[in-house]
Amino acid sequence: MESQRGTTMIEQSFDCYSAGFQDSLDELPDCFTITDPYISGNPIVYASSGFLEMFGYSKYEVIGRNGRIFQGPKTNRRSVLEVREAIREERDIQISLLNYRKDGTPFWMLFHMCPVFDEKDGRVIHFLGVQVPILRRPKPSGAGLNLCQDGAGCRESVLRCYRREVHSMSVERALSLASGSGLDFTGVDVDGPCDASDLEKRKSTAVIDNILTVLVHDGESTGRPVHGKRRSQPGTGQLGASLNISLGRIKQSFVLTDANLPDMPIVFASDNFLKLTGFSRNELLGYNCRSFSGMDTDSSSQFRIKECIQNEQPCTLRMLNYR
Ligand SMILES: Cc1cc2nc3c(=O)[nH]c(=O)nc-3n(C[C@H](O)[C@H](O)[C@H](O)COP(=O)(O)O)c2cc1C
Known part of the structure; x- marks a missing residue:
């Protein structure tokens, strides 16, 4: 059930693009992946055939997984933290990383990552990662x-x-x-450091530009424009990608609502909350929590919650909810 939900969300991740979008990506010879920060764990939702060849995995082994599975004991933690920071700050990064193929062989690659923005509301909708092998003596x-x-x-x-x-x-x-x-x-010298050449750096930038051109072009054709640079401020009503990723690390069952929006809609629901209630994320986001109440929900509990919200006070109580 849980993995089914994940699969559906991964399939829906490209809903904003045209039907032939994945075919356009499939034609690109480069090594790259795309992740969706709105799915818990920021998993890979697309991996190019070049990437699969280079890392030695099948598509089914990497879709739904986080890019950290390619790291290993000798991967520099400081570099990984730099990547994490770039994701948090929703900005580009170009950095050498030691990764491991499926058969365990380590290799150096120049990792170039950038956010892809929804042009209308300025939100990050995907992250694009390009992996250029660094070949050294x-x-x-x-x-x-x-x-x-x-x-x-x-x-x-x-x-x-x-x-x-x-x-x-x-x-x-x-x-x-x-x-x-x-x-x-x-x-390879796994202990590094291993700097990429200027050529490799230019190559990764060119690949990023090329893929962004495909994304932008497709977005224009579907009326849902995307861009490689943030052009407008993130809109209200949806959390930023980085906050989503951070909240996704918390394993408890919880929701977050936005008190500044009319009717205080849910803006984040944790995986365990979805598991507990049986709803999908799309069924919850944008709705008020009263949707979980039903015929036998005690109205005094509802009143108490309302009161606490008005007085901006914490509130703990037991109440009947419906899945
Ligand atoms: C689009 C994208 C592609 C990524 N590809 C890789 C990769 O090929 N190899 C790798 O070591 N990390 C990759 N990462 C980085 C990891 O997914 C993760 O963000 C990083 O390890 C830092 O987060 P952590 O500290 O939670 O592990 C990628 C990240 C993104 C957003």
Whole structure:
């Protein structure tokens, strides 16, 4: 039931785009994921085939999961916290991260993430993450060093060609070339740091721009414009993406209502509250909590709640509600 609800929300995540939207994304050769901060845990709702190839997972293994599953024991916690902070502040970040493929192989990638805004109300509706592999010479013990035994200059020139080529080939080809060239992921220096080259940085920016163009173009065609930059202030009535993500970490059953809006509608409902009441999030957001009362709900309890709200006082009581 719980996972069904999650699946439905993931399917609905792209409702604001056209029917052919996912096909347009599928055509892009790059390695990227899209998450939905309005679903508990900010899960991946789209993973490109380039991404799946690079990480070695199937689509079904990553959709619904948070991007942190690709981190491992040697992933730098400070970098992860920087990503978390960027999400909280709803801003771009470009940072090197050590990730792990499904088979456990660590590799460095340049992670570039940006929020996607609803142009009308300025809310973040998705986050877009692009992963560009950083391909580097392995430590001296690496088997591939004898690929080019006539000095560092030669190795560097191979690397340069290699990097240049990687940017114009499929991820699968890049990976197979990498593993045959001594630049394979098994030889990476997991202790880092591993800075991305300017080329890799430009590449990730170009990929972000390209995908945003697809999103913006599609949004225009459906009359639900999105944008890579916030153009208006977030509207009232819905919590910001970052607050949603933070509240989603709380495991208790609770709702939050907005006292500044007419009829104090629910603006957040926790996963455990949905579980307890059997409602879906869409059935609750925007409605007043009185929807849970029914025929046998004690009117004195309702009156007491009303009174406490008016006097801005806390209130604890037992009352009959309906699922
Ligand atoms: C769109 C998007 C894609 C992400 N992709 C990755 C990824 O490929 N690898 C990774 O290590 N983290 C990725 N993350 C970051 C994690 O999901 C998470 O935000 C990060 O670990 C910080 O949060 P935490 O401290 O709660 O783990 C991604 C985040 C977003 C928003």
